Amino acid sequence: MRAIKRMILLNPGPATTTDSVKWSQVVPDICPRETEFGLLMAYVSEELTRLAADPNHYTTVLFGGSGTAAVESMLSSAVDNGMTIIINNGAYGKRMCEIAEAYGLNYLEFKSPPDDAVDLNALEQAIQSSEQPVSHLAVVHHETTTGLLNDIKAIGDICWRHQIDMIVDAMSSFAAIPIQMKEMNISYLASSSNKNLQGMPGVSFVIAEKRKLELLKHKKQRNYYLNLFAQYQYFSEHLQMRFTPPVQTLYALKQAIDELKQEGMARRYERYVKSWETLINGLSRLGLTYIVPELYHSKLITAIAEPDCAGYSFQEMHDYFYKQDIMIYPGKLSGLNTFRIANIGDITYKDIETFLVLLERYLISIGFIRGEEVNIDVGDKK
Ligand SMILES: Cc1ncc(COP(=O)(O)O)c(C=O)c1O
Incomplete structure (x- = not known):
């Protein structure tokens, strides 16, 4: 194949x-x-x-x-x-x-x-x-x-x-x-x-x-x-x-x-949950918050509050990830600015780790968090 x-x-x-x-x-x-x-x-x-x-x-x-x-x-x-x-x-x-x-x-x-x-x-x-x-x-x-x-x-x-x-x-x-x-x-x-x-x-x-x-x-x-x-x-x-x-x-x-x-449905959900936990731990390390408390959370998709930072643009962040073959999703909540990350499909927590490494670089580049200066590329996808 x-x-x-x-x-x-x-x-x-x-x-x-x-x-x-x-x-x-x-x-x-x-x-x-x-x-x-x-x-x-x-x-x-x-x-x-x-x-x-x-x-x-x-x-x-x-x-x-x-x-x-x-x-x-x-x-x-x-x-x-x-x-x-x-x-x-x-x-x-x-x-x-x-x-x-x-x-x-x-x-x-x-x-x-x-x-x-x-x-x-x-x-x-x-x-x-x-x-x-x-x-x-x-x-x-x-x-x-x-x-x-x-x-x-x-x-x-x-x-x-x-x-x-x-x-x-x-x-x-x-x-x-x-x-x-x-x-x-x-x-x-x-x-x-x-x-x-x-x-x-x-x-x-x-x-x-x-x-x-x-x-x-x-x-x-x-x-x-x-x-x-x-x-x-x-x-x-x-x-x-x-x-x-x-x-x-x-x-x-x-x-x-x-x-x-x-795979079995229970094991599929376990795989998804492991990805979600990786995501949530990473988000809190990077100073980002999510909307729904864990008690009522599906652990399948997460609406995340957008970084409160002048340099932030969802479109630029999207294009940056898209260049790395990762697709992220805009929010759909009226009155609250969010973007969404789902952890379903044929992916594992390793993919979420990759996403988090790139997210950290993006957040440093816009000055939301401190770190060694990085230049990120949001130009056209090859
Ligand atoms: C809960 C729910 N209902 C309905 C839909 C609509 O599905 P579709 O876009 O395939 O028509 C979606 C799609 O994301 C959904 O999440």
Whole structure:
């Protein structure tokens, strides 16, 4: 297998992939309506289900599209005229509100701070005081904006008490942080191929109980491509996606799943956590702070307060790292200046150490910390 130039992606996905995942896309051409390809998708679907639920009762509905497609599919397919509460404590909670708005859903935005746990009493009160009965509640498991991990087990318990279907965007937690859909009372869960699964972008999916999916048949149809029931039913009957699937991305996803099974989800998370601890120790040594306290932190992505220093420019820092084949990510928090470092994908704490050495040089060059004078190059990448 020929080695492919390695980039260290510290953005929150698409993440760094192995060469074996990259090469697995180079396959003979195939018509995706052939049974051989259908069986590959059935394998992918069952293995994804197994990561969060019992495949005898739950299934994974695959879509061609980025993660937002799966989130949009859940909200626009599962919700009918009842009230939906959407927890907004970051950019992806806000995005769910925007989707609800676009479809004209009856929803209530439950705002919560981006750096603190959801107030469960206030949430339950919002449910109880809603004029219309609440039928659904939507929450992001891991807010990629900050690294905040929402307690979906506790929120699921509240939903269970009030007979509410819980919709979870688990885009950036799935395949690293354990999720048990039944025990957590999750009715619909969305994720995608290119974050902790370490596959290529282009496939997103919804995991749901088969019984619940069957019931969607009776709901008012307000979407077409993203119709969850139609996609589920067509695949069950034909072993095909309704429309052209991203063929090569699915081959890569199969390889990525096999590599996840080899590593084991618990060991993958341990690897990620070791990288995170290396990052946090390095940041505090360099005088930088991060936004979300460790107690609520996913340890997968970290929003870091930008250095308070006249010489700082995110763009220059980005270009400097980019020249060294490392990609960093801007912040997404309104009102607080942050940049973000993710430690997911096929990287280890050694890559984070490399990042920290370079970060120290950058911080010295702008006068944020003292050190032997260095000249850094932010010019064009060769
Ligand atoms: C929590 C969460 N939800 C949704 C998305 C949207 O995914 P995509 O950009 O693949 O549409 C992301 C992407 O980072 C995410 O982190």
